[in-house]
Amino acid sequence: MMNKLLFTLFALIIINSSLQAEELKAEKLKKQDWSFEGITGTFDRASIQRGFKVYREVCAVCHSMNLLYYRDLIDIGFSPDQIKVIASEYTVIDGPNDEGEMFERPARPSDRFVDPYRNDVEARLSNNGAYPPDLSLITKSRKGGADYLYNLLTGYAETEEGSDIGEGMYYNLYMPGNQIAMPQPLYDESVEYDDGTPNNLNQLSYDLTNFLVWAAEPELEERKRIGIIAILFFVVFGVFSFFLKLRLWKKVS
């Protein structure tokens, strides 16, 4: 009797929560295949490099990535010389020098990714009052993670009949509330790829998402590798203790 009661209670909870989930999100996320998923998941470095290009050429105009340094790019397959060249395309303010003056110099691998705006006020001013969030942790700071990001980038649509869209807002199927202050950033062929990969909207978004997942969780591959070893260790240890336990307790009566 009790079991049935408990079962009904839990069933109610589950039904209830799925109802609620549907109320909030108009559109269910379309799941993509990601190479980093699964127990042995690894990063697709070619895709991440392409995604970095998309970030640099499009998103970096508005979004900072404060937690990354140019030196971190070594992880995704750039050589130290390539990184020096990439960094040197940006300008940072350094100083004071011997005369007490601040000065501009090209960025070095040991510098952070350079911010597009000097401060938050300028960022808001340039974006109709909306603040473009830092993208370093974006896949960890949104429900749905990589899939949410991918769907957001490909989820712009014509404003639906009868929906109320605010001034300077755009309709997006996946943004909570369906309104976003960011105009659609990516279109087919927004960015040229050097390696002949098709550059349609889906591919650009896919590569970019791969890049941002790496940026948020650079430890992912190492983590999964060590994880397998840790679990195997406990399994072996457990099997060993299990048989020892059986042997010891046989004598107890």
Add this chain to the structure above:
Amino acid sequence: MKKNTEVKKYKNSFLNWIEYRLPIISYLEREYGDYPMPKNANYFWSFGAMLTIILVVMIFSGIFLAMYYTPHVDMAFESTERIMRDVSFGWLIRYIHSNGASFFFIVVYLHMVRSIYYGSFKYPRELNWLFGVTIYLLMMVTAFLGYTLPWGQMSYWAATVITNLFSAIPLVGESIKIWLLGDYTVGNATLNRFFALHYVLPFVILGIVALHVAAVHVHGSNNPSGVEVKTPKDTVKFFPYMLIKDTLAFSVFGIIISAVIFFGPNLMAEVDNYIPADPMVTPAHIVPNWYLAPFYAILRAVPDKLGGVVLMFGSILVLFFLPWLDKSKIKSCSYRPVYKWMTILFFADFFILGYVGLKPAVGTYLLMARVGVIYYFLYFLVLAPLVPKFEKTSQLPDSISDVYGAK
């Protein structure tokens, strides 16, 4: 003063040297080697040892985190991220510490379920239970303080909501709140003192755990039958019999916690805590850590703020009185056919409260929270004292050996 009493002879002369000056070797032997455990103790009795290990792991991982962490509102978020990215194996240390906290609570809840179901809190182990509830209370405070340290959105807003509760106290509430925060709102002074307290409380817990364990060892452990040990035949030595069971249990625990730490380290975290704290932006709904959620549900079940605060603190306080509220002489629920189901329902009730505590307090959720609170207090204040008056209990076995042999 003891004069040259017979010193136990160990093969190892170094051990003898120590033992003569401080009889700690024979103490350890008595308390952790030959210590008699009821032989019918099931795996629920492995959680205490597991908790001790987790506590030590939490303290060590915490000390390493503190070496790199900066308790300043402008740097706290960034410094935690630097730990994740630039400190070697920093991500591992942080994920062990954050998931370790969650698992600490999972295991402590199982440990408490054991104590309640098998009546371990009853005579002669009441003091032990009081130490236990104190540890639980301190754990909750420590975890809450720790949650604010990364200074993400949830850190900031949970700290704001919880400290605001104190302002509900009539007359002095506002002053108490300001005294706790060190400022008018949650700010740098708050973060600094929270860090200081979060660092020190685990050592206080460690001290109480020592008392807690020493207290169990005076009368020995309870067991699933609730019948006290009568002859040495009812027991086995801790070493090796219990140790091997605890080791096996710990291996299973190790597999589960590794799966989470390495393959889903953020499953039990809130996504909003990866957004730096922003006093100007309130998150859509503010949620506490899951393990504090039952009390958050109780808090919000009442429309009156002061009433909610009183109920919430009351729900923790009432735990202290359980040994005197439960009037039954029979310890184990296995021999209490009615109360047994009420107790199981109480566990389910606590679980449901936790679930609704993570949801917005509206509609069905609010209703569930209210029903949940009523049963919570009904269980302690009415069922525990009154059910023994009417319950027809089943026949207790004569000794532990009787139950053990029958299996």
